Amino acid sequence: MTTALLVAALLMGFFGSPHCLGMCGGLVTAFGLSMKDVSPAKRRGLVATYHLGRLLSYSFLGLLAGLIGTTVLEPLMMGNSMPRILLGLVLVLVGITMLGAPFLTKLERFGMRFWQFLGPLRQKVFPLTTFPRALTAGLLWGFLPCGLVYGALLIAVVAHNPLGGAALMFVFGLGTVPMLVATHETVGWMRDKIGRFRLRQLNGVVMVLSGMAVMFVPIIMANMHGGHGGDTHMSHGNPAAITSEAGGSNHHDMSQMDHSMHNMDTDADTMNHSQ
Template sequence: METDLPAAFIVGLLGGVHCLGMCGGIVGALTLGLPRQDAASPRFWGLQLAYNLGRIVSYMVAGMVAGGLGLLLAQAGPLQATRQVLSVIAGLFMIMMGLYLGGWWMGLARVERAGSVVWKRIEPLGRKLLPVGSPVQAFFLGMVWGWLPCGLVYSVLIWSLSAGGVLHGALLMGAFGLGTLPNLLLMGAAAGWMGGFLRKPMARKIAGGLVMVFGLMMLLQLRPDNLISG
């Protein structure tokens, strides 16, 4: 678990190339009620931080659910073998996420489309909070937006299944959420520059390749004998 948290943080950091497309619009919407000169003011940063805190809280709630479910699955069968199987699934999802980020395979887009069924019911709640005029509004908007269908988030949620429990699942998703924070904060302050940089094919391929490396490392750390013997 000690090594999982830094790894989850780095995966979130690398996933900034995906966050731009998924969350860039809402980050911009946070400043709709602010004069142009306020873009570097304490109020601006207060809204940004409140929004992202709400988003990370939603990630942690989802991580608690996934970690608890993973623990129940592990208790229902051979403990070590079940955790190993969940870790294999998490590693494979991480590799698929790397392929998706790099633009080599778009299969996870189908997973995001499947998640949009639930999102259609949640999204109107966020729309009622616009335009954002206070950190409290921004926080609740972030909590709503945390449930946006996202292949990157889903991949780390699968990882949370193998985390070993409710607390570990929440911490894993929290570390991932903190990793996405620098990109989204910079996106709010310098959306034009960040957008141009992160849309470059080379930036996406490097990030995707590094996420794939994390997935491979996760698989290489597993012990095949546990999968066989349980």
């Protein structure tokens, strides 16, 4: 798990939270109405408690996703570049989803069935007047179907690290907290700023580019390094070998010169003897 993935998960949660507010907003409203007779101080504690439960639920799901990646995917992709390529593809998929593509709607439908199955248990936590009930409500909230959550879980799967997957989902949940605990006026201001500057779409573009970089930059760098390595070999060579060859060539030339001088001396002696 890298810092870059954790930052991506945090931004994904923050910039995607206006979209999730449509579904989570009703739940937050229901929680608030169930605490209308609670003192303001205890109310703040209960709100913090059920958000803690939600983050713990996300972390548990991230742990499961990381285990799936470790036990199922990793043995199939050892010794090759598939882990990097799969991570890049998931980042591209999540980025396109943040741009508005409905790729994860089928997962949301499946999650809705499970959410409805939890209906009787959800009814038992109301009203949220005690901390155990608030914690339980937060734990159940983590299973609310959301395409953005499923996208983060896909990243946790390809991260191939259970603890890293848990950390990624916890950080993703932290990114959604400001929008869900803000007052009505603050929520309107945040949604306006995120919508006006298209920060969700911008984050989606960044994730798409990041995924493409994860897939293709190592290949491009490897090709460039390979070509540069060949040129280096041709242009520079082995200094020791060059020195050895130069030394050998010089030694051969000196030997030839000595042999020629010896022949010249012999010829001179022969001429003197003849005279």
